[in-house]
Amino acid sequence: MRGIYIHIPFCRKACRYCDFYFSISLHYLDNFVDALVKEIRLKGEKNGGRNLETLYLGGGTPSLLSAPQLEKILKAIHSYHTFQEKPEWTIECNPDDLDVTTIKKLRQLGFNRLSIGVQSFHERDLEIMRRSHTAEQAEASVRQASSEGFDNITMDLIYGIPGQSSAEWEENIEKALSLPVSHLSAYHLTFEPGTVFDHWRKKGKLLPVPEEESVEQYRILREKLLSAGFDHYELSNFGRKGIVSKHNMLYWSGQSYLGLGPSAHSYDGERRSWNISTLKKYMDRISTGEDIGETEHLTSKELYHDYLITSLRTKWGADPAHIEEVFGPGFRLHFEKQAQAFLEKGSMSVMAGRLVIEPGHWLITDHILRALFMD
Numbered sequence: 001m002r003g004i005y006i007h008i009p010f011c012r013k014a015c016r017y018c019d020f021y022f023s024i025s026l027h028y029l030d031n032f033v034d035a036l037v038k039e040i041r042l043k044g045e046k047n048g049g050r051n052l053e054t055l056y057l058g059g060g061t062p063s064l065l066s067a068p069q070l071e072k073i074l075k076a077i078h079s080y081h082t083f084q085e086k087p088e089w090t091i092e093c094n095p096d097d098l099d100v101t102t103i104k105k106l107r108q109l110g111f112n113r114l115s116i117g118v119q120s121f122h123e124r125d126l127e128i129m130r131r132s133h134t135a136e137q138a139e140a141s142v143r144q145a146s147s148e149g150f151d152n153i154t155m156d157l158i159y160g161i162p163g164q165s166s167a168e169w170e171e172n173i174e175k176a177l178s179l180p181v182s183h184l185s186a187y188h189l190t191f192e193p194g195t196v197f198d199h200w201r202k203k204g205k206l207l208p209v210p211e212e213e214s215v216e217q218y219r220i221l222r223e224k225l226l227s228a229g230f231d232h233y234e235l236s237n238f239g240r241k242g243i244v245s246k247h248n249m250l251y252w253s254g255q256s257y258l259g260l261g262p263s264a265h266s267y268d269g270e271r272r273s274w275n276i277s278t279l280k281k282y283m284d285r286i287s288t289g290e291d292i293g294e295t296e297h298l299t300s301k302e303l304y305h306d307y308l309i310t311s312l313r314t315k316w317g318a319d320p321a322h323i324e325e326v327f328g329p330g331f332r333l334h335f336e337k338q339a340q341a342f343l344e345k346g347s348m349s350v351m352a353g354r355l356v357i358e359p360g361h362w363l364i365t366d367h368i369l370r371a372l373f374m375d
């Protein structure tokens with residue numbers, strides 16, 4: 001394994017667009033940390049990682065953990081795993097958690113990368129999405145983290161928010177670029193089943209932005225960031241001066257990783273496993289020693305699909321020689337045959353023998369992938 005992901009399933013408020021697994025009752029936070037430490041021990045005894053490159057605390061909102069809770073988790077991790085000399089340690093944070101004391105503590109604990117969930121610098125957007133912070137807190141948190149020594153800060157922004165104009169989206173990007181961030185993730189808002197936004201959309205209370213507007217906002221995003229010197233290296237991700245999310249690169253390049261906590265996924269190159277997502281069941285099963293997850297062996301077809309889904313989201317694309325070597329000549333033949341139409345249309349191209357989706361066409365990645373999949 002090359003990295004560890006830990007899912008912290010708690011949030012202060014439920015954002016109206018979010019379908020991640022989390023609880024807004026913080027009552028069980030201490031019990032959860034105890035269960036997580038036990039999972040770290042159980043899995044670490046069987047499969048301790050050596051020379052790991054990354055640790056990523058995501059959620060949920062990991063920044064709402066107290067310093068003693070974080071210390072407990074990290075102590076358990078250190079008991080079973082070792083890291084290379086300069087690993088990437090990321091923690092996802094909400095701006096309202098990032099006061100000076102917390103930022104200092106995160107640095108002392110070894111985190112060297114903050115992923116700050118800003119989403120928008122417009123109060124109207126933050127209110128409609130029901131974020132737990134203000135635009136002012138978002139800006140202050142980034143500046144504060146930088147002045148406390150964090151030089152690898154990434155920020156999440158959302159575009160395609162109902163009611164948000166392209167001009168307002170452009171202002172968001174400009175504001176982000178005026179702050180000391182080295183990396184930026186920008187996601188188009190999606191209406192996930194079961195979310196308040198999806199319910200409102202069905203009732204006609206919320207209208208998705210028209211497709212032309214989405215395309216225009218994506219165009220603005222690329223134009224602004226590329227001219228500011230950022231590299232668009234993955235569908236939703238941009239880095240300054242070659243900076244990438246090393247942890248996410250493990251996912252996109254098919255490396256193995258261990259996932260801990262409710263709903264976390266793991267991958268070992270052949271098998272994918274996932275933990276139960278319900279917090280209560282997770283804690284109960286950990287305490288009784290029952291299995292907390294399921295595992296599936298991936299078929300060649302599934303592995304081929306995973307390879308395309310991950311590699312074609314990046315600027316490095318997919319390698320036909322790799323497809324032949326790992327999955328067989330039939331897969332390569334199918335891949336190259338199906339890709340031909342996209343090469344002719346200009347939505348794909350060949351770069352150093354690899355086939356890539358042109359970044360300007362990444363918005364139709366799903367459409368291209370469907371054509372490249374095996375039946």
Ligand code: SF4
Binds near residue numbers: 011019061094
């Ligand atoms: S803080 Fe993040 S994980 Fe929590 S509800 Fe909002 S978007 Fe979802």
